[in-house]
Amino acid sequence: MTIEAQIKAAIREIPDFPKPGILFKDITTVFQDAALCNRISDEFVLRLKDTKIDAIAAIESRGFMFGFHLALMLGVPFIPIRKLGKLPSKTIQFAYNLEYGTSTIEMHKDAIKSGMNILIHDDLLATGGTATASAELVKMLNGKVTGFAFIVELEGLGGIGKIKAYTENIISLVNYN
Ligand code: AMP
Numbered sequence: 707m708t709i710e711a712q713i714k715a716a717i718r719e720i721p722d723f724p725k726p727g728i729l730f731k732d733i734t735t736v737f738q739d740a741a742l743c744n745r746i747s748d749e750f751v752l753r754l755k756d757t758k759i760d761a762i763a764a765i766e767s768r769g770f771m772f773g774f775h776l777a778l779m780l781g782v783p784f785i786p787i788r789k790l791g792k793l794p795s796k797t798i799q800f801a802y803n804l805e806y807g808t809s810t811i812e813m814h815k816d817a818i819k820s821g822m823n824i825l826i827h828d829d830l831l832a833t834g835g836t837a838t839a840s841a842e843l844v845k846m847l848n849g850k851v852t853g854f855a856f857i858v859e860l861e862g863l864g865g866i867g868k869i870k871a872y873t874e875n876i877i878s879l880v881n882y883n
Pocket residue numbers: 728729730731732765768803804805806828829830831832833834835836837865
């Protein structure tokens with residue numbers, strides 16, 4: 707089975723969560739399959755083999771799962787991007803719109819040194835607001851967005867149009883219209 711078909715078969719779809727009209731792609735059911743999780747990480751590593759990565763920045767909380775694993779596999783630092791008020795040291799912040807609401811995310815001020823190549827990872831790309839906000843945080847610290855890696859892309863929401871302003875190196879393992 708292709709990796710796309712295997713991931714699609716593992717994702718659980720929850721209608722009207724967290725708001726009416728949203729078809730939530732629940733990847734906790736992917737986490738139950740260790741072999742599939744290894745396949746996903748291996749696939750990311752393969753597709754990123756030509757990308758220069760000094761650190762991986764991933765978004766709370768579902769981005770942490772594969773983001774951290776990927777950082778370990780590539781032997782690079784992991785940078786958590788979190789919702790407002792969760793990080794303990796000095797932070798920079800960016801406010802943005804979600805597919806279902808608004809949010810502010812933060813990163814530690816000392817997480818990136820000027821010129822570092824940062825791969826941004828999240829589980830899913832929808833409108834692109836979260837990924838754009840993450841890229842803005844990277845830029846605020848003079849980092850370079852070297853790529854984006856998602857498990858799922860909801861193509862119909864057009865997120866890619868927003869984020870390709872930062873880099874055209876965008877990976878998604880699964881696409882939905
Ligand atoms: P966006 O900022 O619109 O690209 O939304 C992406 C963020 O919201 C990611 O962190 C996703 O985990 C979450 N998200 C948005 N829409 C969905 C969806 N339909 N199913 C699962 N997660 C979603």
